[in-house]
Amino acid sequence: MNNSSSSSPREGMLLGMQLGNGYGSQPDSWRMPGVDPASYVDFDIMARQAQAAERGLIDFLFLPDELGLQDDIEHHPSKVSLEPTLTLAAIARATSRIGLVMTASSTFNEAYSLARQLKTLDVMSHGRVGWNAVPSSGDLAAANFGKAFPPRAEKYERLHEMVQVMQGLWGSWGEDAWVKDVESGRFADSSKIQPVNMAGRHVASQGPLPIPPSEQGQPVIFQAGGGSNGAAVAGRYANGVIGATFTIEDAKAQRATLRQAAADAGRDPDEIKFFAGLMPALGASRRDALDRRLLLGRDTIPQRVPYLGFMLGLRLAEDRLDTPLAADELAAARPNLGDPRAMHAFEVAREGWTVREILAHGVIDYHPTPVGTASDVADHMQEWFEAGAVDGFWVSVDVYEDGIDTFVDDVVPILQDRGLFHREYEGATLRSHLGAPHQYGLDPRLT
Ligand SMILES: Cc1cc2nc3c(=O)[nH]c(=O)nc-3n(C[C@H](O)[C@H](O)[C@H](O)COP(=O)(O)O)c2cc1C
Numbered sequence: 001m002n003n004s005s006s007s008s009p010r011e012g013m014l015l016g017m018q019l020g021n022g023y024g025s026q027p028d029s030w031r032m033p034g035v036d037p038a039s040y041v042d043f044d045i046m047a048r049q050a051q052a053a054e055r056g057l058i059d060f061l062f063l064p065d066e067l068g069l070q071d072d073i074e075h076h077p078s079k080v081s082l083e084p085t086l087t088l089a090a091i092a093r094a095t096s097r098i099g100l101v102m103t104a105s106s107t108f109n110e111a112y113s114l115a116r117q118l119k120t121l122d123v124m125s126h127g128r129v130g131w132n133a134v135p136s137s138g139d140l141a142a143a144n145f146g147k148a149f150p151p152r153a154e155k156y157e158r159l160h161e162m163v164q165v166m167q168g169l170w171g172s173w174g175e176d177a178w179v180k181d182v183e184s185g186r187f188a189d190s191s192k193i194q195p196v197n198m199a200g201r202h203v204a205s206q207g208p209l210p211i212p213p214s215e216q217g218q219p220v221i222f223q224a225g226g227g228s229n230g231a232a233v234a235g236r237y238a239n240g241v242i243g244a245t246f247t248i249e250d251a252k253a254q255r256a257t258l259r260q261a262a263a264d265a266g267r268d269p270d271e272i273k274f275f276a277g278l279m280p281a282l283g284a285s286r287r288d289a290l291d292r293r294l295l296l297g298r299d300t301i302p303q304r305v306p307y308l309g310f311m312l313g314l315r316l317a318e319d320r321l322d323t324p325l326a327a328d329e330l331a332a333a334r335p336n337l338g339d340p341r342a343m344h345a346f347e348v349a350r351e352g353w354t355v356r357e358i359l360a361h362g363v364i365d366y367h368p369t370p371v372g373t374a375s376d377v378a379d380h381m382q383e384w385f386e387a388g389a390v391d392g393f394w395v396s397v398d399v400y401e402d403g404i405d406t407f408v409d410d411v412v413p414i415l416q417d418r419g420l421f422h423r424e425y426e427g428a429t430l431r432s433h434l435g436a437p438h439q440y441g442l443d444p445r446l447t
Pocket residue numbers: 063064065066103134135136137152224225226227229230242243244277
């Protein structure tokens with residue numbers, strides 16, 4: 001077990017990749033040519049997707065989670081089909097180096113069972129697991145557990161307690177407690193496997209867990225989201241944060257806030273890596289990339305016209321999908337600065353694209369969408385990285401079936417040639433990929 005405080009920092013950016021429901025990040029990914037419509041529950045297909053990402057030396061896969069069916073299931077698959085822990089158990093056996101980060105609710109899980117599952121997965125994957133600790137939101141999640149949603153302050157209080165109790169449980173089997181001496185018959189040093197007896201206001205557990213350390217000791221903590229509550233969680237515990245951010249300036253500010261939160265908690269700011277979401281629209285040309293998005297959005301784009309109008313401060317009806325904005329409309333447009341995507345949407349509109357094409361640029365998507373060739377996408381990533389806005393990106397591929405391979409075969413080599421991405425996995429654990437310091441049990445720096 002490596003007890004040094006940190007591995008040597010890696011040159012260049014880190015990359016994570018979203019995996020979800022077997023299809024891709026867009027509502028109609030399941031209908032694209034070449035996609036098996038049964039991918040929703042097909043573990044062979046999901047394992048192949050994970051292997052494609054690993055071939056591209058992606059540092060980690062990241063599975064979101066939702067505790068309820070929130071989508072228009074008549075037409076679109078749920079964003080999350082299968083339970084993440086079990087999904088990653090299958091993927092762990094089909095891969096060997098890529099990190100495996102999964103989302104799980106701190107509000108609707110108990111510390112002992114979640115700590116047990118995640119440490120099992122960490123051991124099973126030889127030290128590649130991360131927990132994206134989210135408090136969940138929405139009445140549907142609460143309803144599925146027969147509960148009311150706690151007030152925000154309380155759910156974050158519980159989140160802090162969950163991380164601490166789970167880390168306490170992870171460390172409850174001492175790092176060198178497992179003797180397994182067949183000759184003497186001594187299985188373990190029981191003095192090093194002791195109850196933790198932790199109790200907060202919301203979460204308690206006695207311990208210990210019967211699970212020895214993995215190759216990285218215990219799972220790494222991730223956080224996704226933002227706001228002061230999220231930053232306080234990340235500052236204390238996280239080694240990776242996924243952010244939703246649409247400009248370099250905002251990403252810089254979010255990253256600075258997180259780094260400060262780490263410093264305030266007595267940690268080295270470099271222990272937190274900040275990842276900006278990215279939803280690349282890739283093609284042989286910008287036109288080709290747009291055509292792919294037009295096909296993918298053939299039924300969803302029309303529904304988005306009114307919202308585009310709202311973002312631009314214009315009244316736009318669905319029937320004018322195939323005309324560009326007129327000069328007088330552009331002059332009257334007032335980008336709605338309440339939406340961080342509005343300025344970009346306005347810039348795209350001014351280039352003269354039709355309303356349908358403006359929307360095909362992903363201007364209403366959850367994360368920035370660079371549209372064009374692999375080198376256009378690499379340019380975007382390089383600009384953000386070199387501006388110090390991010391430590392890396394969390395890439396959501398539109399259609400996994402061919403999109404992961406396209407990213408891996410076309411974008412990754414450009415990043416490598418520019419000295420921006422590694423050419424091999426330097427280590428074998430998630431902690432090593434992230435350059436995160438050794439930690440086993442609670443962080444002794446946090447009181
Ligand atoms: C990129 C990204 C991914 C996220 N993924 C999830 C997720 O999979 N599940 C989830 O419950 N929350 C996820 N969140 C967090 C929620 O957006 C939100 O921060 C959280 O539910 C807490 O909300 P609240 O602090 O406003 O109550 C994600 C956030 C971001 C930015």
